[in-house]
Amino acid sequence: MTVTLVAAVAANGVIGAAGGMPWHLPADLARFKRLTSGHVLVMGRRTYESIGRPLPGRTTLVVSSRANWRPDGVTVVSSVDEALEQGLAIDEQVFVVGGTRVFESVLPRADRMALTLVDDCPPGDTYFPDVDWSQWVEVHREPGQGLAFVDYIRR
Incomplete structure (x- = not known):
């Protein structure tokens, strides 16, 4: 079972701006799709809202404390722990895709x-x-041009 953080990160640590991404990088989007298709995504509510819809071919678990917030096509959970537990029960690979608070919570457990x-x-x-x-x-x-795809594993 593997938990992977997936993010595009600027040299200054920025991953988002005003509810979106501060760049349009087709190669990054293609890599994201290749990595995550057929697997479970875990994200926070704001990240989900910035995407605006469930991504095709993936199971989406959204962490939110809003009790009445239930968008179609995703499973809403109340904690990162619940998201990881459900995600790993569904698939051996879970991809955590943001935002900051979700990344912070998962980082100590990521592989x-x-x-x-x-x-x-x-x-x-x-x-x-x-x-x-x-x-x-x-x-x-x-x-790549203006970027690098870099994979890390925990020591």
Whole structure:
């Protein structure tokens, strides 16, 4: 069973701005689809609202404290623990896709990180959490134009 954090992270740590992403990177979106299709996604409510719909071919678990918030096509859970428990009961691979609070909660339990490192410092209001890099080892790097796809596993 594997829990993987997936994010595009700018050089300044930004992952979001004003409820969206501060860039449009088709290669990153294609990688995200390739990694996550057929698997379980865990995300916070704001991340789900920024996407606006369930992503096809994936089971979506949304962490929210709003009792009456129940969008069609997703399962709403009240905690990250509940999301991981349900997700791992459904699939051996769970992909955690944001936002900051969900990443912070899952990071100590994550097995892998699949990051797109963006060579830019855009303004933003949502950041990837601080990572203790001594706990991680880089296992793959694929450079691209203005970005790099980098995979890490926990030591």
